[in-house]
Amino acid sequence: MSSATTTEASHGAHAEAHGHHPPFLQHHFDTPAHQFDAAKMGMWIFICTEILMFGGLFVAYGLFRGREPEIFHLAHERLDKIMGAANTIVLLFSSLTAALAVRQSQVGDRKGTTRWLIITLLCACVFLVVKYFEYTHKFHDGLLPGTHFRAHLPAYAHHGHTLPYRAHMFFALYFMMTGLHGVHVLVGMGILTWVLKRNLRGEISKEYFTPVEIGALYWHLVDLVWIYLFPLLYLVG
Amino acid sequence: MATEVAVAPGHHEDEPDHMANYLIAARGVKSWLVTLDHKRIGVMYLASVILAFFMGGMFALLVRLELLTPGRTIMGAATYNRVFTLHGAVMVFLFIIPSIPAAMGNFILPLMLGAKDVAFPRLNLLSFYIYVVGALFSLFSIISGAVDTGWTFYTPYSTTSSSSVVSMTLGVFILGFSSILTGLNFLVTIHKMRAPGLHWRRLPLFVWGMYATSVMQVLATPVLAITLALLAMEKVLGLGIFDASLGGDPVLFQHFFWFYSHPAVYIMIVPGMAIVSELFATFSRRAIVGYFAVAMSSLGLALLGFLVWGHHMFTSGQSEFSTMLFSALTMLVAIPSGVKVFNWTLTLYKGSIWLTTPMLYALSFLVLFTIGGLTGLFLGTLSTDIHLHDTYFVVAHFHYVMMGGTVMGFLGGLLYWWPKITGKMYDESLAKVSWFFVFVGFNAVFIVQFIMGSRGMPRRYYDYVPEFRPYHQFSTVGSWILAVGFFILAYVLVKSLRSGAKAPPNPWGSAGFEWNTATPPIMQNFAVTPTITRGPYDYHEATEEELWDGFPEDFKKSEP
Numbered sequence: 001m002s003s004a005t006t007t008e009a010s011h012g013a014h015a016e017a018h019g020h021h022p023p024f025l026q027h028h029f030d031t032p033a034h035q036f037d038a039a040k041m042g043m044w045i046f047i048c049t050e051i052l053m054f055g056g057l058f059v060a061y062g063l064f065r066g067r068e069p070e071i072f073h074l075a076h077e078r079l080d081k082i083m084g085a086a087n088t089i090v091l092l093f094s095s096l097t098a099a100l101a102v103r104q105s106q107v108g109d110r111k112g113t114t115r116w117l118i119i120t121l122l123c124a125c126v127f128l129v130v131k132y133f134e135y136t137h138k139f140h141d142g143l144l145p146g147t148h149f150r151a152h153l154p155a156y157a158h159h160g161h162t163l164p165y166r167a168h169m170f171f172a173l174y175f176m177m178t179g180l181h182g183v184h185v186l187v188g189m190g191i192l193t194w195v196l197k198r199n200l201r202g203e204i205s206k207e208y209f210t211p212v213e214i215g216a217l218y219w220h221l222v223d224l225v226w227i228y229l230f231p232l233l234y235l236v237g
Numbered sequence: 238m239a240t241e242v243a244v245a246p247g248h249h250e251d252e253p254d255h256m257a258n259y260l261i262a263a264r265g266v267k268s269w270l271v272t273l274d275h276k277r278i279g280v281m282y283l284a285s286v287i288l289a290f291f292m293g294g295m296f297a298l299l300v301r302l303e304l305l306t307p308g309r310t311i312m313g314a315a316t317y318n319r320v321f322t323l324h325g326a327v328m329v330f331l332f333i334i335p336s337i338p339a340a341m342g343n344f345i346l347p348l349m350l351g352a353k354d355v356a357f358p359r360l361n362l363l364s365f366y367i368y369v370v371g372a373l374f375s376l377f378s379i380i381s382g383a384v385d386t387g388w389t390f391y392t393p394y395s396t397t398s399s400s401s402v403v404s405m406t407l408g409v410f411i412l413g414f415s416s417i418l419t420g421l422n423f424l425v426t427i428h429k430m431r432a433p434g435l436h437w438r439r440l441p442l443f444v445w446g447m448y449a450t451s452v453m454q455v456l457a458t459p460v461l462a463i464t465l466a467l468l469a470m471e472k473v474l475g476l477g478i479f480d481a482s483l484g485g486d487p488v489l490f491q492h493f494f495w496f497y498s499h500p501a502v503y504i505m506i507v508p509g510m511a512i513v514s515e516l517f518a519t520f521s522r523r524a525i526v527g528y529f530a531v532a533m534s535s536l537g538l539a540l541l542g543f544l545v546w547g548h549h550m551f552t553s554g555q556s557e558f559s560t561m562l563f564s565a566l567t568m569l570v571a572i573p574s575g576v577k578v579f580n581w582t583l584t585l586y587k588g589s590i591w592l593t594t595p596m597l598y599a600l601s602f603l604v605l606f607t608i609g610g611l612t613g614l615f616l617g618t619l620s621t622d623i624h625l626h627d628t629y630f631v632v633a634h635f636h637y638v639m640m641g642g643t644v645m646g647f648l649g650g651l652l653y654w655w656p657k658i659t660g661k662m663y664d665e666s667l668a669k670v671s672w673f674f675v676f677v678g679f680n681a682v683f684i685v686q687f688i689m690g691s692r693g694m695p696r697r698y699y700d701y702v703p704e705f706r707p708y709h710q711f712s713t714v715g716s717w718i719l720a721v722g723f724f725i726l727a728y729v730l731v732k733s734l735r736s737g738a739k740a741p742p743n744p745w746g747s748a749g750f751e752w753n754t755a756t757p758p759i760m761q762n763f764a765v766t767p768t769i770t771r772g773p774y775d776y777h778e779a780t781e782e783e784l785w786d787g788f789p790e791d792f793k794k795s796e797p
Binding site: 026027028030034037038041042045046048049050052053054055056057059060063064068145146147148166168169172173176180 | 352353354356357358360417421422424425428429430455456457458459460462463464466467470471474475476477478483484485486489493761766
């Protein structure tokens, strides 16, 4: 293949060529800006994928709502608008704090970044706790998807009214859509925790804030999906 | 790999040597399993998809053998249903979809771009392991749980059939993520990792094909994911979205499924087109005629792929208006396909044609894909489709496209890049013999299926009336010829690995950028990032010598 001397010579040249590279720069990128652009574009494409994935559920929602608007209207009145609105505010606020975390990391304020990331994570926890109460309440009322639906039975009457059996479709969609969104909240929390860990280890700097930026980008997607779910499910039904 | 490597004093054994041939730069099984090198990941994918192709082929042989006689030949009807499900699912999800993009794309794409690696090497390795897990999961569930739905999982049969449909869909769901991550990685790589001077109009057509494929993978696969998730929930929770008795809609499943699976058909064929574009240029020693039109036609197919899913459902109960619209849109597919076929043919005209085995496969692609494409028009036409749908005519049509197209492109690409990947030459004359068997066998299997389909033989049936017996027998004998061809090819490749001659740097004298690295490439592909100063098919700029040997070390000019 190659003689010992040339191997060593080329190795030396190689090490020299990469000598000035900062530690976070991977070997196949030329500059930190190059690496940052690639990472950001990757996250944007992934967001496109996610939107198409939710797209299937939105299509199903549109189809079944178009077929039975009255039943969807009746069913949506059983959702708790107050809790839904509270969660919307919490998520919108968390998007702001995520953006502030990006800002602080860009100016090299590690403590500020940590603070805003922790607040974002706390907002996510609040969202999930509220969601937990909503779900248990639905379970209790027999508002369950598909064949598990019970709210049409007299025993589950709400203020003396029962829902028609076909309302189960609304709750099938409700649980699938908010469930998938909830999974995304969990994944987003995982990503932000990872970013937080790296920030605490001192790996984030003014020169390298890519993880904060793409983590926040993902978090905005989680927020954005909810911005559509809330009116569709809670408000217009 | 018995080449002698001098290890420099002080050079640690475990540390990969970036200037060494990628096959020997690091040693041991572990160095392969945790590698981030796109070439090694490509090789691991290649080995996996070839294994999947072998399995899928065995199931195909069993299906054909069963159909040798009416009634029971070697297996019962229930087993037959499982075997053809295995054949379809393995070939589609484990072989064709990852075959060219994940295996060859991984290896060749960064070389063509003059990049040291794909944009996200770790994501690349992750997508390989996701593929392996998904593959094992789905295989295990088909075999243990006897899934017999075919590869389409149509409701309501899939929701009422055996319970392992859930684990099967989960397996395919996992495989989908591997596909999405590969597509995402390639898109970013093509956008961000091109060498200086490699602007979009100099991009090799293989890269254009990979680009179109990746767009489809990223945008269509998530819809399959949510569809399969809903299907699984349908079985687990009794969701009812696809169940008419609960107010759901089984046709919605078909819409969702084909919204992915029609683009998926183009995810399968566009990479094949991408490979043969390279083959035609190299072995005609000419720039591809209408380069930019061919590049754009790949994107055109990607776009149209999203608009024609309804032509799989002409008889499923969608509205008459929809069927007309989808039929008209389907006819448009002929335009980008025609652009490609005519431009390839024109490239051959007055080209200096060199009939190597890869070129024979490229020419087979041209002929067989044209047959497959034209018979597609019969099926896209509403009135004829009423007669032909769900018959062997459909089976023959898509095998002409998938196997006559993609598999021929895959085999052509495999032999063309074999020296680049392994550093060894293969036995050209024996490879030609194997091509002959593959080509004749393939046509023998499927040409009669057009005839029996047009006479009413339904697809997927276990039994048939005696009138169809001669056709089925002809087809089954053809499958044996085909199998002989593949076994000869396997022998050629194994022999090359064991005792093939060392490959010269550019065995085909190609002007393609991937030949400007060492053969096989060094671990980091290029010692110095190259600067591109010409197009990938600029044979007209070549000197007499370069026309035979390729542009030797073209990039060296740009070294400081």
